[in-house]
Amino acid sequence: MEELKVDKHIQYILSIEKEKDSFMALTMEHLRMNGAYWGLATLDILQNIATVDQNEVISWIMSCWDEESGGFAGNVGHDPHLLYTLSAVQILALLNRLDILDVEMVSKYVSGLQNVDGSFAGDMWGEIDTRFSYCAICCLSILRSLDKIDVAKAVDYIVSCKNLDGGFGCTPGGESHAGQIFCCVGALSITGSLHHIDKDLLGWWLCERQCSDGGLCGRPEKLSDVCYSWWVLSSLIMIDRVHWIDKGKLTKFILNCQDCENGGISDRPDNAVDVYHTYFGVAGLSLMEYPGLKTIDPAYALPVDVVNRFFFPE
């Protein structure tokens, strides 16, 4: 079996930072904050976060902060959004520099996006999605500010998006999708509300995402894709049903999606690599206890040693 090309992947992550002018890099420009999180989290799991200049990263992150609203944008000059606010907070947690934040302002931004029914808007324009419920809950939990929102209502809204197949959709009635399931299961985990889930029913739906090539897909009758190694696997772990899939086959699938020459991991074997799939591939391997990797927490999508700092401050 192929091995994980740790050094190549580190080189790959470091190289994409420099390559800013290609078309692909430019289409990602608006979500550079997410990209930074994927890249840095990968480096940390690979035990190599020291290779980046932390001060540079932090000052760039803070230049994406919108003082007026308290939220973070995807890049300098863009508008703030929950998606990027969570990534920014996750990166600062990863670098153990949460102290730089105006926690009051950031949590005010997040809590201000909660609606009366408990749901969350992504930003001031009001798009509602359970993805944003996760972003808000995860972000506030990291900042120890969950008391700023109505957690019970937030949980009720997520539960209202539960389907008869045990999974969750974007909004009530929306089809179950592994990415969405991660968000809902993650939010319920963080708030200690997993009892709302029928673990056997959802676990079966999730384990049936393993395709004959060993990879995982996001919905029934779909192709496998490395990113679901994260969405499906983390959800299965949170509900204690991860033993229902064949980890050996999945490990092989992920390793087969590596670009062994230039580093990086792609969605499927022999496709073009990107930082998103590189992160989810490496994170998936970490969830399967691949040797030499830091263990990642399935709910916070951060290494366990980082997450433990939220509960047990030094």
Place this chain on the structure above:
Amino acid sequence: MHGRPRKPQRAVDAAAATANASKLQDLQSQLIHNHHLRLDFDRYTNEAISVCSKLLEINPEINTAWNYRKFAFQHNLHETTNSEHIKSLVDDELRVVEMALRENPKSYGAWYHRKWIFSQGLADVDFDREFLLLDQLLQADSRNFHGWNYRWFVSKLKDVPDPEELEVSKEMVMTNFSNYSVWHNRSVLLSRLLNNKAEGFFEREGILTKEYGFVHDALAAGSKVQSGWFYHLCLLHQTITPNEISLISSWPPHESALVLSAIRDTGYYFTNTRKLPIVLYFNQTVKGVNSSSVIVNSMLFKNEELVWKPLPPTKSEKAACWVTYLQFPDMKSWEAKVYVIEVKIDHSEAIISSCSGSRSIHPLNFRFTLSLNYDNLEFAESVDELLDWTDVESLGVESNDLVSFDQSKLSEDLVSGFSKWQMQTISGEINLIETLSKENCKFDKLTLARLLIAHNAMLSHKTPVTERQIHFREVLELFDDLVKLDPKHSKYYEDEKSLVLMNQVTFDKKSFSNHCSSSRNYISSKLHLHGCMQLRNLSLTRIGYVERLLWVQVLDLSYNKLRSIEGIEALQLLTCLNLRNNQICSFTALQPLKLLSYLKVLDISFNDIGAHPVDTARYLFSSPSTRSVELDKEFLEDYCRSKVDITNNWEAICLFRDLQLHQLDVKNNAVADKNFRDLLTKALPTLMWLDGERLR
């Protein structure tokens, strides 16, 4: 990025890419520039808006660009009252969205922009255009969930009746049986119509029967596709939901006579906890169990003072199992007589099914008596002898155990309180799937196994044992086949099988008696325990049917393959538990033990605790990681002083500090080193025996 091949670019492509890139870069920087000028001048030139349109046409994912459009739209709207002008502003936005969707039909930003425009309620919506757009999109990709979500949005805006949409879903399923999205849509519409008792949908059973017919057609056409099977499972769940809430077992059992005693002698059921549980186990998850929905009448206690708690405890206070504790602060005042305690559950409608919302409950009373063994009122803790699990052998059954077994199953007749339709449907489905069944189709087999399990649950206790045994064997064989047929999910089938095994060994007196051991011989000289159950070496991976074991005080589950003990919290009398030689991976997986206040003896040796960095039980129970347990500062400091590494041992600390164990066996786990023993002696001040050695 999905589906892009990994190959070096050709020179021509590279040149084109560079050109595209510089165009994109130019547009992006212009947008950001214009977006910021907006703040200074509140001015939106046509040129700036057109730059934004061009940008979104190339990259519809840029939120800030959509935001810019929304600002501009609001600004322009402010400037005009002319309805024609407003309509053209709206049309412009819709056109940009359509162009963006052509580039990326899964763009969140584009879809939301369209919804946002319509939500302003400014112009009449051309619904034909919207449904045409949807038809085109779903034709191109019938699984695009953005499209489906948009369909919900538009049909709500237009007030399309659900039955009409249900018809649409039928047509779509007929054209493509493997379209899970349509099946899903159908399940949502149908359950909404049924729950609202909409016109034409009063008759739940008739409607569900028709749905079965519909899904049969689909399965007959292509039984290899998953979608139809998932829908079938969804129907099955709706079929087997019990109509009525009923109590299926309790502790103490009906008509039982309990003698309380403190130390060794003839009495039962008492330790120095000075409390006695009353456990209620319902046929489904319920809420609303409290001192007004369940009345406990006795001369010993005030009913209003009893607090009912769900097991396991959850924030939403829902559970199938509920417990309250009768406290005995001072027994010296008791008279030498037999006290009658009566438990009454009536029609109060206060108890609500948390799955169906039904308030219909089968009224029930049960009673038991309490008396005190007067000779032993000193609450001395008599357990300082080492309990040797190897003494546990099946030495014949003590009659008391089986009496408990019978009585704890309160309402056998109610268990078979399923309607004729439910039983007929399940039997019909079994026959049908058996005839439909093709060689080696895993969904056939799995569905059949699930149907047989459902059927088994509906059998009345009058059903001959042999018939049940045949059922059990059939299901177990199906799961064995499935393990071979679909090895990557073998652990799923093993877990399902484990529940069948638990069912098999606990369903009647005879099979039960093979697993009950005589308590008198080995335990009674040390502890006053009489409910002993031995489930050794059965390949159990998890436990189930705990409602049949409420009376068990000594439970031997050693030499199984248990990964989880969820459910064990219902066994409120459990005093000695043997989990030796199982596959428990973490201390968090043992958290349910914290709810067992009688537990004194625990053997978790020869497990996998500490062997895995990933803790799959981390978020299941109350703990610091679910923000439901805060470790207080003083406590943390105390541990820090004793040089215990809290961060790496909080799972163990959180578990053991809430247990009052006398005897613990933890050897042969990855964690069991010297430091860990120190931690244990600190966390467990009551501990006398650790790994067979006397501590204190």
